[in-house]
Amino acid sequence: MQAAIIKDIQLLSNPILDYIFIGITMMGSSYFYFLVLPIFYWCVDKRFGLKIGIILLSSVYVNTVVKNVTMVQRPIGYPGIRSIFTQSAGGYSFPSGHAQGTTTFWGTLMVKYNRKCINVLGIASIVLVSLSRLYLGVHWPVDIIGGILIAVLIIIIGELVDSIIVESKFDIQLAYKVILAIIVPTALIILFPYTENFEYMGLVSGILIGYFVDEKYYAFTVSNSIKKQIYKIMIGALIFLALQNGLKYILPYTNVFNIVRYLICGLWLSIGAPLTFNKLKLNKRTL
Known part of the structure; x- marks a missing residue:
């Protein structure tokens, strides 16, 4: 079933969409966050910049652990699935680091600001980055679902820990x-x-x-x-x-x-x- 979903999505494949989805998937990479997160710390809100940075790095840590524990193979090389831009697909498959990272980043922003424009942009980013991983043939659908669910759990825990630190004043x-x-x-x-x-x-x-x-x-x-x-x-x-x-x-x-x-x-x-x-x-x- 998972292979069928990927194949159905790839029926839309064409050179223009290839470049578009490669660009979209790069917006879920660690380099993107390394460049974007400091902007919050240096220019917007230092305390929140620290918070979102630590939550995102915690998410990366959990993603690495789960991947190495589950050791699910990627769909790369699976019959009938076309896999491109495979340099963005290091390590194991489950859960999707791009889907998890994007959900962690935008989810934390949405909780912080709770504005319609940020919510729409955040949801669109999560959907598009997740879809790009399927279109590029480097993840299974369950990888995407798992990454999003883990990210939501990490955000909840991060908000809980942050509220405890704020209340205790960590003095x-x-x-x-x-x-x-x-x-x-x-x-x-x-x-x-x-x-x-x-x-x-x-x-x-x-x-x-x-x-x-x-x-x-x-x-x-x-x-x-x-x-x-x-x-x-x-x-x-x-x-x-x-x-x-x-x-x-x-x-x-x-x-x-x-x-x-x-x-x-x-x-x-x-x-x-x-x-x-x-x-x-x-x-x-x-x-």
């Missing part, structure tokens, strides 16, 4: 916060030591450490003119990509050093970039 010393930001991601890596988890949990540690340090000593603000916001995004994103890719040539490409590489990237996102923006007078400082 402990900086040193203890930093220790927690190291211990919790490390424990999650030890629990499920898959390659991707070394990278993303390193990023989580870096982001949290930087956020806690900024919260204590700097408290940078996000508001500014549109022109300066654009400068912030361009400078911050370019240096992030330079660090993410350039450190591969400096540090050995092993799991342990990947933690270090992504931890540095996380520190750049949450404290390095804001301090740079302060130096360049791109932030309106409160202290």
Whole structure:
């Protein structure tokens, strides 16, 4: 039945739709979120930027774990199914990382803002990205359903945890916060030591450490003119990509050093970039 659904969708296949759906599927990739999420942290709402970033990275962690536990094979190579843009289909099939990531991202936005335009855009994005994975022949329908359902569960848990943190005010010393930001991601890596988890949990540690340090000593603000916001995004994103890719040539490409590489990237996102923006007078400082 699942193969039949994919084949029916692929009856619409043509070169123009191929390029359209490849473009759509790229909007559900990790690179897209790495470029979009910092915009919230640097320019819109720092606290929410941290929240949506951690929820999304948690979703990636869960997706990696479930894929490696279930080990479902993709429809690539299945008779009668045409699979293209397979470079976007690494690892196992269930659940769909694109469907889960897109639902996590837009679902968190919809809960936060609850505006008609965002709800419509979010639902459209989830549907189109999910459909693109079937059209491209790189996922089964059950992968899409599973990814969406897991994302909804993660959003609910994320909102619950966030409300508990807000109510408790999480008022402990900086040193203890930093220790927690190291211990919790490390424990999650030890629990499920898959390659991707070394990278993303390193990023989580870096982001949290930087956020806690900024919260204590700097408290940078996000508001500014549109022109300066654009400068912030361009400078911050370019240096992030330079660090993410350039450190591969400096540090050995092993799991342990990947933690270090992504931890540095996380520190750049949450404290390095804001301090740079302060130096360049791109932030309106409160202290």
